[in-house]
Amino acid sequence: MRRAVFLDRDGTVIHNDGDLGDPDAVKLLPGAAEAMRHLRQAGYALVVVTNQGGVARGKYDEAAVHATHERLEQVLRRATGLHAVVDAFYFCPFHPEGTVERYCREHPWRKPAPGMLLEAAREHALDLGASWMIGDQERDAQAGASAGCRSILIGAPSAASDADFFAHDLAEAALRIAHEDTPKVAAGMVTLHARPDVDLHAPALRAAITTAAEGLAERTGVRLRGLDWNTHGLTATVEGGEIIALGFAAELRRTTERWWRAHGGSGPLWAGA
Numbered sequence: 454m455r456r457a458v459f460l461d462r463d464g465t466v467i468h469n470d471g472d473l474g475d476p477d478a479v480k481l482l483p484g485a486a487e488a489m490r491h492l493r494q495a496g497y498a499l500v501v502v503t504n505q506g507g508v509a510r511g512k513y514d515e516a517a518v519h520a521t522h523e524r525l526e527q528v529l530r531r532a533t534g535l536h537a538v539v540d541a542f543y544f545c546p547f548h549p550e551g552t553v554e555r556y557c558r559e560h561p562w563r564k565p566a567p568g569m570l571l572e573a574a575r576e577h578a579l580d581l582g583a584s585w586m587i588g589d590q591e592r593d594a595q596a597g598a599s600a601g602c603r604s605i606l607i608g609a610p611s612a613a614s615d616a617d618f619f620a621h622d623l624a625e626a627a628l629r630i631a632h633e634d635t636p637k638v639a640a641g642m643v644t645l646h647a648r649p650d651v652d653l654h655a656p657a658l659r660a661a662i663t664t665a666a667e668g669l670a671e672r673t674g675v676r677l678r679g680l681d682w683n684t685h686g687l688t689a690t691v692e693g694g695e696i697i698a699l700g701f702a703a704e705l706r707r708t709t710e711r712w713w714r715a716h717g718g719s720g721p722l723w724a725g726a
């Protein structure tokens with residue numbers, strides 16, 4: 454049996470502009486493709502599970518949802534360079550307050566119910582107890598918990614949530630999964646090299662990078678053992694080995710590049726982007 458990561462679609466993998474049944478409007482969220490590539494390469498089956506009440510409300514039909522998912526898979530293949538990204542898409546077209554009569558009811562597939570996850574587990578021989586659910590709504594966390602998976606909610610931490618963990622985005626969630634599922638046997642080290650004309654010792658820059666690294670560690674559970682600075686590089690040492698270190702560095706690079714651009718940096722902060 455394989456372990457899987459179940460992914461909500463709107464607001465988790467792609468931008469959420471309300472119900473989406475238009476393939477041309479598919480737009481990946483930042484970091485989503487890279488996160489999905491890492492998860493797939495780590496051996497997880499990727500299964501998208503999405504409520505599509507827009508079908509019940511008559512906004513678009515099931516064929517439009519299928520076309521949207523085909524486009525999403527194309528976009529993900531292009532962005533990741535992989536031949537296949539998502540193993541299976543499941544959607545629930547039903548809604549109790551719909552306007553299209555045949556879809557106008559509650560349904561065991563509609564999150565927070567776990568029906569889509571259970572069906573996917575049957576069809577694809579997935580080990581639910583070793584699997585994860587990631588979504589941006591509490592109903593996603595509830596569906597994951599009901600199916601026996603661990604869950605990560607994209608959003609602010611809340612004691613009232615069924616989620617096991619919280620993350621800013623899919624990339625952080627993927628790092629959390631790598632951290633939780635990797636035996637804590639060794640430390641991993643990775644060095645980020647600044648562009649030659651960037652002074653890594655500038656106090657504001659150094660403080661921002663330190664804050665970003667500590668925040669990332671706190672949000673993902675990754676144990677940061679140290680940051681070692683030299684003139685043109687920064688070496689991060691984390692617990693959990695090389696894969697965790699590489700994932701941590703990729704996320705640190707992404708968040709600090711954002712800070713750098715927002716504070717007037719021209720060109721990239723790090724070399725080899």
Ligand SMILES: [Mg+2]
Binds near residue numbers: 463465588
């Ligand atoms: Mg969502």
